[in-house]
Amino acid sequence: MFKKVTLLCLAALAVARPDKPAPSSGYGYSAPTQPPPPPVYTPPKPTYSAPQPSYSAPAPSYEQPEKGMPFDFEYAVNDQYKGLDFAHDSQSDGNVVKGEYHVLLPDGRTQFVSYTADNDNGYQAEVTYEGEAQYPEPQPYTPAPAYSAPAPAYSAPAPAPAPQPSYSAPAPTYKQPDSLYGPPRN
Template identity: 50%
Template sequence: STHHTTSAMIKVACLLSLVSVAVALPVADSPPPYGPPPPYGPPEYEPYHPEPAYHPEPVYPHHEIKEEPKPYKFEYGVQDDYTQANFGHSEDAKGDGTVTGEYRVDLPDGRTQIVKYVADHYNGFQAEVTYEGEATYPEYNPAPPAYGPPAYGPPEPYAPEPYAPPQYSA
């Protein structure tokens, strides 16, 4: 009976060996085995051409319509006693593109500022500034303090006690 058991074990071992060899054989469509890696070399130069990070604005044809200057004239003024606002402006434009005007405003120091100006396409804007009146300033009167002296006294002087190392008895 031991002979029979040994013979059966040998048969099972042979069968398992055949199955493992059959499974280990390469399949017909399997990829080729890996070979040694290629030798190292410096990378080949490839110039860098980045894409622009922005896109230019679209270009549209510019159609400028040249119009002849149109004459006009205006004037306004404000004089309010309640708010003490006093200012005005007048302007006159000719048909040749020349504009003349004047504006005036009362300043806080009591003077009146007057600006007379001329503007044209040749000389640009030219202004002449003048002042009427004398600047006056109110006398300085400081308000009394709204609070009294502090309710606490001065701090006590700093006087720490001297340090004495602890005494140990043996």
């Protein structure tokens, strides 16, 4: 216990520091004699700059484009039920693409397109039509037939005779009660 008290006293002396004079007015400074000047605000200078592009512009290219891959494909659809008829056929040797396609137009004609495409001449197409355009007269509107209620397939039931009473008066289920007391005694 004595050691603890001694340690506490030493700690108090260290904090008090007798070599330093006590402050005269609360916090160790004198009270101001005049009010402080008003604060002056100057906005901060911007510290940013315009963003730099994170890409480089492509260099102009005067070289020949790459050669394409050779291919050959075709497909066709002919569905008389739905009125569809179109096909496409195309071939390429890697430099020039040649092909043709046809499609059945809504006016009844068939459009045929034969084309050639390459890097020098671009896309060159020759378009022809087969058949005569047909524009049928529009039919007047006829509403769908209205449905009526179906005729009944059964007959109405015959009336049943009125029910007759089938009961009789019930027989009594009780008897004359017995006397609970006797003649008076004298």
